[in-house]
Amino acid sequence: MTASLDAVERALDGWRGDGPFILGVCGAQGSGKSTLAEGLTQRLAARGLRAATLSLDDLYLSHAERARLGQIVHPLFATRGVPGTHDTAQGVRLLDRVREGGDAVLPRFDKATDDPAPAGTPVKGPLDVLIFEGWCVGARAQDDDALTTPVNALEEERDPDATWRRRANQALATDYAELFARLDRLVLLAAPGFEVVRDWRIQQEHELRARVGDGARTMSDDEIGVFIQHYERLTRHILSDMPAYADLTLRLDEKRRLT
Numbered sequence: 171m172t173a174s175l176d177a178v179e180r181a182l183d184g185w186r187g188d189g190p191f192i193l194g195v196c197g198a199q200g201s202g203k204s205t206l207a208e209g210l211t212q213r214l215a216a217r218g219l220r221a222a223t224l225s226l227d228d229l230y231l232s233h234a235e236r237a238r239l240g241q242i243v244h245p246l247f248a249t250r251g252v253p254g255t256h257d258t259a260q261g262v263r264l265l266d267r268v269r270e271g272g273d274a275v276l277p278r279f280d281k282a283t284d285d286p287a288p289a290g291t292p293v294k295g296p297l298d299v300l301i302f303e304g305w306c307v308g309a310r311a312q313d314d315d316a317l318t319t320p321v322n323a324l325e326e327e328r329d330p331d332a333t334w335r336r337r338a339n340q341a342l343a344t345d346y347a348e349l350f351a352r353l354d355r356l357v358l359l360a361a362p363g364f365e366v367v368r369d370w371r372i373q374q375e376h377e378l379r380a381r382v383g384d385g386a387r388t389m390s391d392d393e394i395g396v397f398i399q400h401y402e403r404l405t406r407h408i409l410s411d412m413p414a415y416a417d418l419t420l421r422l423d424e425k426r427r428l429t
Contacts, residue, residue: 171202173428174420175209178357181418182210182299185355190268190296192352195303196412197359198405199398200370202426203303206359210301219298222291224264226304228277229256233284244334246324250284251400252334253306253341258349265352271296282382305401308356308416309408311343321406324399335403342404358416364406366424371398 182193197203207223214221230250231239239255240248247254260277267274272295278287317335320326329335361367372394379388389397413419421429 171205171209171426174202174206174359174422175213177420177428178206178210178418179213181355181357185417186299190271191299192265192268192354193299193301194307194350194353194356195301195359196307196309196356196408196416197303197305198361198364198367198370198409199305199401200367200374201359201361201422203305203359207301207303214299220296221299221301222276222293222297223301223303224276225279226256226261226302226307227281228279228286228290229258229261230279230286231255231257232286243337244329246328246334246400247337249397249400251305251397252338252404253309253346254338256346258341258345261349262352265300265302265349268295268297268300269352281378282388302353306342306346306404306408308350308353308358308412309342309346309404310411310415311339311347312403312407314339316407321403322399324396325403338404355417356412356415358408358412358419360409360413360419360421361405362421362423364402364409367401367405368395368398369424370426 185191195203195207204225211221211223236248236250236255240246249255264274264276273293274295275290275292277290279285280287317332317339320329325335372391375389375394382388423429
């Protein structure tokens, strides 16, 4: 991760101008986005710059709100993950507030309870850099004809008419495009392929379980295998599409080492 940090820090020196700067960091689950963001924040602080991190995950709708989407739109929207399960309007307001140099409260999502945390993290403006990281930050919608054929068993069995994936893609083309338009630059942590994401995600869940205990809402390895199918389509699309327009692409091996 040190090599990736060095590369992003060098690029950031060339990109930054005056005023708050919003850096998008995209990467598959378990690719090291949070670690990179934390390390970069510390490095910037050591240089006297004010930096903070917001995760796209912190914008997830509540468990109850997603359950309602599952009832009125499609059952798969009850599971957090795809475009359509975040509060993008909150994200737009927040990034605009940061851009204006004002004080802000960064929301936090508690994955152990599957709900937003009761309190966010206050930050005093103006910030020099806000790092906005997430598994599909900066992603662009797919062409409609690419949505027809299922990419896995989840889509084939639970979304046979493509209602769920078309609605998620529509959200990506509209509300999420508005949110991501606020990025000044975009960095992609590119996994070697979707096949390694399951192992990365299992490692994350084991770490979460060790931190919060067995009583929290954590998943078994088999449940994660099903869960990541929600992310597969867009993750594969990002890996093939985003390198053409990301400002910096960092290609990783299966050990998350920069190649």
